[in-house]
Amino acid sequence: MTEEPQNPPVIFNPFTPDFMEDPYPHYAEVRRHAPVHEHPGGFWMLSRYEDVLALVRSGLSVEQRHVAPGPFRDAYTNAGVTDDPRLKGLALLDRDPPDHTRLRKLVSTAFTMRAVNAMEPQIRSLVDDALDGIAETGGGDLVEALAFPLPFTVIARMLGMPPTDNKRLKELTNMLMRSVEPTTDPEVMRAVEAADAEIFEMVGEAVSWKRGNLGDDLLSALITAEEDGESLSHDELIAQVAMLYIAGHETTVNLLSGGALALLRNPDQLELLRAKPELEQNAIEEFLRYDSPVHNSRRITLEPYQVGGYEIPPGSFILASLAAANHDEDFFGPDAAELRIDRENARRHLSFGSGMHMCIGAALARIEGRVAIGELVRRFPGLSLDGEVEWNGLLSLRGAARLPVTV
Numbered sequence: 001m002t003e004e005p006q007n008p009p010v011i012f013n014p015f016t017p018d019f020m021e022d023p024y025p026h027y028a029e030v031r032r033h034a035p036v037h038e039h040p041g042g043f044w045m046l047s048r049y050e051d052v053l054a055l056v057r058s059g060l061s062v063e064q065r066h067v068a069p070g071p072f073r074d075a076y077t078n079a080g081v082t083d084d085p086r087l088k089g090l091a092l093l094d095r096d097p098p099d100h101t102r103l104r105k106l107v108s109t110a111f112t113m114r115a116v117n118a119m120e121p122q123i124r125s126l127v128d129d130a131l132d133g134i135a136e137t138g139g140g141d142l143v144e145a146l147a148f149p150l151p152f153t154v155i156a157r158m159l160g161m162p163p164t165d166n167k168r169l170k171e172l173t174n175m176l177m178r179s180v181e182p183t184t185d186p187e188v189m190r191a192v193e194a195a196d197a198e199i200f201e202m203v204g205e206a207v208s209w210k211r212g213n214l215g216d217d218l219l220s221a222l223i224t225a226e227e228d229g230e231s232l233s234h235d236e237l238i239a240q241v242a243m244l245y246i247a248g249h250e251t252t253v254n255l256l257s258g259g260a261l262a263l264l265r266n267p268d269q270l271e272l273l274r275a276k277p278e279l280e281q282n283a284i285e286e287f288l289r290y291d292s293p294v295h296n297s298r299r300i301t302l303e304p305y306q307v308g309g310y311e312i313p314p315g316s317f318i319l320a321s322l323a324a325a326n327h328d329e330d331f332f333g334p335d336a337a338e339l340r341i342d343r344e345n346a347r348r349h350l351s352f353g354s355g356m357h358m359c360i361g362a363a364l365a366r367i368e369g370r371v372a373i374g375e376l377v378r379r380f381p382g383l384s385l386d387g388e389v390e391w392n393g394l395l396s397l398r399g400a401a402r403l404p405v406t407v
């Protein structure tokens with residue numbers, strides 16, 4: 001009897017030349033052939049919509065110290081990096097209940113809808129200024145002119161940060177973003193840890209300055225929350241502020257550049273948006289779905305976890321591919337890979353996660369997206385691409401580093 005030739009197993013491999021330009025075909029392959037994927041790198045990966053949604057809502061741990069010994073954990077230990085390197089493991093994104101519940105409540109009392117909505121006029125004026133600059137030069141790099149500075153300035157103003165060395169801070173947050181990258185490169189890990197320590201110090205100085213200069217801003221509200229009860233330690237306060245600061249801009253930049261790029265590469269959709277501006281809000285949801293600004297989340301099992309006929313053992317690191325889930329044909333239909341700004345269920349995307357860790361800044365990001373992309377499209381009828389996109393080389397926070405346009 002001759003044996004049937006076996007196809008080689010599909011292994012998630014984001015380190016191929018084509019992945020940065022378009023990772024979605026590879027996600028589709030993994031989702032189809034290995035939806036519950038035990039990766040040789042020592043972690044698991046989920047990519048189907050229903051599985052990813054159930055995982056992020058499951059209440060499983062986000063604390064890295066729970067990862068059992070094995071290749072994944074060893075990579076950190078061998079690099080000499082502590083268990084929860086980012087912001088000393090104190091930011092709410094990296095904490096389980098009851099700490100997460102306490103911190104989330106405190107941050108939510110400061111980061112209110114009122115505070116977010118109050119930013120819209122400032123966002124409009126920042127966008128107008130940025131577009132004036134683009135109009136003057138006839139185009140340029142959309143990331144440098146709009147997509148990066150807008151969210152960076154908005155979150156700095158909301159927090160009421162004192163003037164700091166923005167250039168250095170940008171370099172540091174950029175490096176820290178690599179902590180959410182699936183890397184096992186010891187050099188990168190050590191550089192992340194050093195950036196982490198420096199950010200902690202810089203934000204600590206800002207907090208000390210703010211104590212003597214309280215105002216009507218997010219940082220003051222968090223300081224007051226800290227002083228009111230004994231519910232937020234000084235280090236915890238610094239970690240939450242740093243987290244808001246970083247999450248406030250390193251993600252939204254991808255929504256702005258990714259949304260603009262999606263329209264430029266799909267002129268029929270750009271035309272549709274111009275013809276029906278009432279689709280603006282839904283278009284933002286579709287941009288979030290079509291090209292996820294944050295590709296992955298993660299959870300760590302404390303008990304055996306059942307999914308798709310598999311049992312994932314305790315102590316496993318599970319990568320939840322939000323980006324793959326957002327293109328799942330079983331949920332979004334056979335045209336899931338296409339941009340359709342009038343898609344009815346676009347808002348069901350998982351780009352902001354779900355459950356207890358669901359993004360606190362979603363409303364702010366949505367306003368920034370709506371105003372920036374809406375105005376860009378309205379103001380420049382001749383908007384078009386003016387060269388090749390340069391990618392930032394990140395896997396979890398994949399986005400354009402340079403997006404040349406002409407107007």
Ligand code: HEM
Nearest residue numbers: 092093247248251252255293297352353357359360361365
């Ligand atoms: C398009 C922009 C954004 C995207 C795609 C995004 C995505 C996400 C995702 C996927 C999570 C959940 C991670 C998980 O389940 O493990 C998250 C959490 C979080 N985001 Fe965002 N985010 C964005 C903008 C923002 C902004 C503007 C802020 C703040 C100003 C922010 C602050 C946070 C915080 C504090 C958390 C942690 C919440 C928790 O653990 O309870 N994000 N974000």
